[in-house]
Structure formats: C-alpha cells, structure tokens
Amino acid sequence: MTSSTSSFSQLSLAPALTQAVAEMGYEAMTPIQAQAIPVVLTGKDVMGAAQTGTGKTAAFSLPLLQRLLRHENASASPARHPVRALVLLPTRELADQVAQQIAQYARHTKLRSTVVFGGMDMKPQTAELKKGVEVLVATPGRLLDHIEAKNAVLNQVEYVVLDEADRMLDIGFLPDLQRILSYLPKQRTTLLFSATFSPEIKRLAASYLQDPVTIEVARPNATASTVEQRFYSAHDDDKRRTICTVLQERGIRQAFIFSNSKLGCARLTRALERDGYRAAALHGDKSQDERLKALEAFKQGEVDLLVCTDVAARGLDIKDVPAVFNYDVPFNAEDYVHRIGRTGRAGASGLAVTLVAPSDTRLVADIEKLIKKKIAVETLDLPPARSRQRSYAHGERDTDNGADRGGHFAGRPVRGARPVRMAPPDPFFDRPYEAPSVNDAAPAWESKPAPTSTARQLKARRKLPALFKPAGSV
DNA sequence: AAAAAAC
Known part of the structure; x- marks a missing residue:
C-alpha cells in the first residue's frame, strides 16, 4: 500500500535524468509518479487514470527515457536514430507542452526529441524528423501526414503513450489512432492515460494493451477541495x-x-x-x-x-x-x-x-x-449597468433593449422603440437601418464560417463500432 | 446546442 519510494532521488534513474529533475526543482514525487514510475520501469503496459496537474507527464516520460537509455536498440544502425518512443495527444498545445517537458528531462542525455502538430509548416518538422529523433510527440492528424510522406518511420517504436485518451476518442481520433498503431511493431509497450475509464476506453485498452497494470490515483472526476x-x-x-x-x-x-x-x-x-x-x-x-x-x-x-x-x-x-x-x-x-x-x-x-x-x-x-x-x-447583486450609449443618445431612453449589457438584443432595436442613435449619414440611404452594434459582433474577418469538419467527424464516428475489434482478432 | 484535429 505505501509506496517504497517517495522522492526522485530514491529512484535509480540515470544520473543525467536525476540531474535534470533536480535542476527543475522537483524533489517529492506525486502519487501518480510514485505509482507509475516503478511500473513503467518494468516495461509493462499501463492503464492509468489521473487528473491533469498531477505530474502525469513526468510519471511516464522519466521511466520511458530511462529505458531508452538503458536498452540500446540493437536492430538500429548506429548512424540512424529511429523513433523509439511515440507520445500522442489530442490538442496541439498539449503536444507542445509535453514535448517541452520531455526535452527538459532529456537535456543531459543524447536522446533527441521533437514534436509535430498541425497548423504549422511541415518543412521544419520534416527537417527535424530527418535528422532523427528517439522520442516523437505528436497530434494524430499531422503524424499521419508525416507517415504518409515517409518523413517518420515508426517500425522501430518500442513505447507508445496515448495521453488524454478519452479526449482523443471524443474528438473522433479513433480511426487515426488505429491507423497509426497499425504502423507500430506488435512487440512494444503501450501506456494509456485517461481521465476516466469509460466503456470505450476499456475497449480501446482491450484491443491494444497487453495485460496492463491499472493505476488509479485520486478519484477521477473529483474536484480539488481547494x-x-x-x-x-x-x-x-x-x-x-x-x-x-x-x-x-x-x-x-x-x-x-x-x-x-x-x-x-x-x-x-x-x-x-x-x-x-x-x-x-x-x-x-x-x-x-x-x-x-x-x-x-x-x-x-x-x-x-x-x-x-x-x-x-x-x-x-x-x-x-x-x-x-x-x-x-x-x-x-x-x-x-x-x-x-x-x-x-x-x-x-x-x-x-x-x-x-x-x-x-x-x-x-x-x-x-x-x-x-x-x-x-x-444571485449576485450587480451594479447598475452603465450606459455606454448616453453620449450618443438624444433624449431619454425609455426602452431597454439590452444594449448596455452587450446582450443579444443589442443592436436590434425593440419594435416600437425609438432608435438609440441616428443612423449615420449614408449615401445608400435606402439600405435598411442597422443600429450601431454595441454588441460584440465579430468583424467580418473573424466571423467567417468555421472550417468545421463535422461531416468527416460524423463519418468517422459512424464507422466506430465496426472498427473496434476484440483483442486478438486481427 | 459545440469543441477538439490534416491539408
């Protein structure tokens, strides 16, 4: 029940890693770290539930780096740097953040890491990949781009981390994940972290994890008492x-x-x-x-x-x-x-x-x-709305169209109400009068229709049940 | 009801 180690110094990590951790000011381990690090060090698959902000990234990346350091990749020629560890995340910001942390932990080692995600130029990412990295952090879509462009070769991956896995499924990343995982060797360690163990997550785990150790710290969905x-x-x-x-x-x-x-x-x-x-x-x-x-x-x-x-x-x-x-x-x-x-x-x-x-x-x-x-x-007592219209208004305002409060009535004159402000002189005077918008209607350049991909998402979701195969049935 | 991700 009590974990045998509670500080990083008690772990037998490589000096390069211990030094980096110390420089970052970490001493005591968080519960997820104390539980997960020893397990990941054994090379077993892990299914972990932990809230964000619990030190999850260190919990998987430190032991992972340790294993990369200790176990040379025999099949790789020394001149090349095949991707040996892959970390997948649902959003670009998270990918960036996790990559930065890993780079910090690894900075006294020879291990190289990089991150790829969408919305950025492919070229610099490609250049980094071509130089060779042991640890690759990515969002799924852009990683597939790189795989298809043959920028990333994943047939030597020994460790894969699916972080925020429940979110990735929510987003509809399952087909992408399945495709990515199909490029990886079957012989590997898989670490899956999720806020909850929903039925979908359990099915994902059943398909891709082998005999995982389950780690659960802090009740999922518990809110911090502070x-x-x-x-x-x-x-x-x-x-x-x-x-x-x-x-x-x-x-x-x-x-x-x-x-x-x-x-x-x-x-x-x-x-x-x-x-x-x-x-x-x-x-x-x-x-x-x-x-x-x-x-x-x-x-x-x-x-x-x-x-x-x-x-x-x-x-x-x-x-x-x-x-x-x-x-x-x-x-x-x-x-x-x-x-x-x-x-x-x-x-x-x-x-x-x-x-x-x-x-x-x-x-x-x-x-x-x-x-x-x-x-x-x-109910919170609000101070009276200050009327930002006053300076424009001619005469008393006898109607409340919500304009002061930036509400959705703003800019839409109440029927029968006097307009708050005269229309500005307008050569196209027969154009319907539009009251001045005190609402925050985004300018045209900002309110362009969102380039949603709902259709693709729905399609992906519809395929979802069929794509789930029970473990073992390839 | 919407958001997240590849061009």
Whole structure:
C-alpha cells in the first residue's frame, strides 16, 4: 500500500535524468509518479487514470527515457536514430507542452526529441524528423501526414503513450489512432492515460494493451477541495457584467473564461477588450501562431483574461490561475471538472464561477451528479449597468433593449422603440437601418464560417463500432 | 446546442 519510494532521488534513474529533475526543482514525487514510475520501469503496459496537474507527464516520460537509455536498440544502425518512443495527444498545445517537458528531462542525455502538430509548416518538422529523433510527440492528424510522406518511420517504436485518451476518442481520433498503431511493431509497450475509464476506453485498452497494470490515483472526476465553486444565475445579457463584478469584488487579476463556442469566445474577448481588460482569445479558429501567442502572453502576465473554448480545458500547465469562469455551462459535465481544474492547482486556493442561464438547469444537475456535490445557484447583486450609449443618445431612453449589457438584443432595436442613435449619414440611404452594434459582433474577418469538419467527424464516428475489434482478432 | 484535429 505505501509506496517504497517517495522522492526522485530514491529512484535509480540515470544520473543525467536525476540531474535534470533536480535542476527543475522537483524533489517529492506525486502519487501518480510514485505509482507509475516503478511500473513503467518494468516495461509493462499501463492503464492509468489521473487528473491533469498531477505530474502525469513526468510519471511516464522519466521511466520511458530511462529505458531508452538503458536498452540500446540493437536492430538500429548506429548512424540512424529511429523513433523509439511515440507520445500522442489530442490538442496541439498539449503536444507542445509535453514535448517541452520531455526535452527538459532529456537535456543531459543524447536522446533527441521533437514534436509535430498541425497548423504549422511541415518543412521544419520534416527537417527535424530527418535528422532523427528517439522520442516523437505528436497530434494524430499531422503524424499521419508525416507517415504518409515517409518523413517518420515508426517500425522501430518500442513505447507508445496515448495521453488524454478519452479526449482523443471524443474528438473522433479513433480511426487515426488505429491507423497509426497499425504502423507500430506488435512487440512494444503501450501506456494509456485517461481521465476516466469509460466503456470505450476499456475497449480501446482491450484491443491494444497487453495485460496492463491499472493505476488509479485520486478519484477521477473529483474536484480539488481547494477550489471554491460558485454558481451564479445570469441571463446572457448579464454574464459579462457578472464576471467583471466578481473580478472586481475579489480583486482578481488573471482568469480563464470558458465559452462553449468559438464565436462566443471571439465576441466576449472583443467586449472585454472594449471594457478595458487585457484579454486574449484561444480557440480552434485562431491560427496556431495566435494560439501559442495568446497562451504565452497569458503566462507572461501580458494578458489577464484568457477567453477560450474547451481546447484549453485540459492539461495546460499554467501556474497559479486564481479563477476560472464558465461563461457557459459546459455541455459535458466532465468538461466542467477539467475546466475548473485550471485553478486551485498544487494546493493553491482557487475560485470557479459558473454562470447559469435558466435553460442550463439540466446541465447543472449533470455536474452535481458527477461531482457528487450540490451547489446552490446564487444571485449576485450587480451594479447598475452603465450606459455606454448616453453620449450618443438624444433624449431619454425609455426602452431597454439590452444594449448596455452587450446582450443579444443589442443592436436590434425593440419594435416600437425609438432608435438609440441616428443612423449615420449614408449615401445608400435606402439600405435598411442597422443600429450601431454595441454588441460584440465579430468583424467580418473573424466571423467567417468555421472550417468545421463535422461531416468527416460524423463519418468517422459512424464507422466506430465496426472498427473496434476484440483483442486478438486481427 | 459545440469543441477538439490534416491539408
């Protein structure tokens, strides 16, 4: 029951690794590390459940590097560097982050590592791959591109890590994963990490893991006890003001704000910027460059509010975020746990505020059921809306069209109400009058239809049951 | 209801 080792120095890791760990300031192991490292060192398959922020990356990468160091690849010619370990993740940011960590752990060794993910030029990635790497971190789509272009040869892979496996299945990566795994030698070690052990995950494990050791630390879906969770009722029109009020009352500077949609994310960011906040958006319609910049600016403290979709819900390791806001109640209760896991990390105290619209009651019930905790929906007293229209208004405003609150009535004059502002002089005067938008309608360049691939996703999902084969039936 | 990922 008690683990025999509790600090990294007690592990018999190679000096190069011990040194890197020490330089990074790590001493005590987290529970997942204490449990997983000895098992991974034996070379067994592992099925691990651990929350993000538990030190999962070190838990698999340190013993993995250790094994790569100790066991030379006999079949490889010394001049070449075949990929010996492959780590797959669901999002680009996660892949980047994990790759950086691995590079840190490996920096005193001769082992080389690199990362490939979409949204970036193929060429530099190809060049890195051609130079040869022992450890390759990737998102599935781009890895397949590289495999097909013969940039990556995976027939010497000894270890594969499927991280955030449940998320990868959610995204519909199963067919991609199956294709990638088909390129790997059968004789290998497979490590699978997942927030939950859903039936789908168990089936994936049954297909691709051999006699795995199951490791489960901290109850999955448990929320950190250091996080103060609050639910405030808020109509869409009041949501932004509620957030600003909480920020002010609590004296909070930095926070994550989660929105359920990319468009909502873009709009909210613009509105907050106009309110004078330093905000940045992080979602899938942003270029990869913008995504990385937004994250970095937030880390550096150049941006206070990071407005994001669930692309950022999982695993991003950002220290000391004092608060998380759910501008929208997440569709999946599980995502709630991941989102608020951005705060209250490593024993720090955190605040998680969820804005609940009247139509969200069912989603709230789902969350309460998952976290096994009742949370009262409170009403927050908001300061009166300040009228940003006043300077434009001619005469008293006798109607409330929600404009002040940036609501969805904004810019849409209430029938029978006097327009708030005269239409600007317009040579095309017969064009229908559009009230000035105090709403955050994204400019045309930002509201271009999302290049979704829902159709492909659905197709992939439809194929899903057929693609699942019981273990052993090739 | 939407989001995540390859061009």
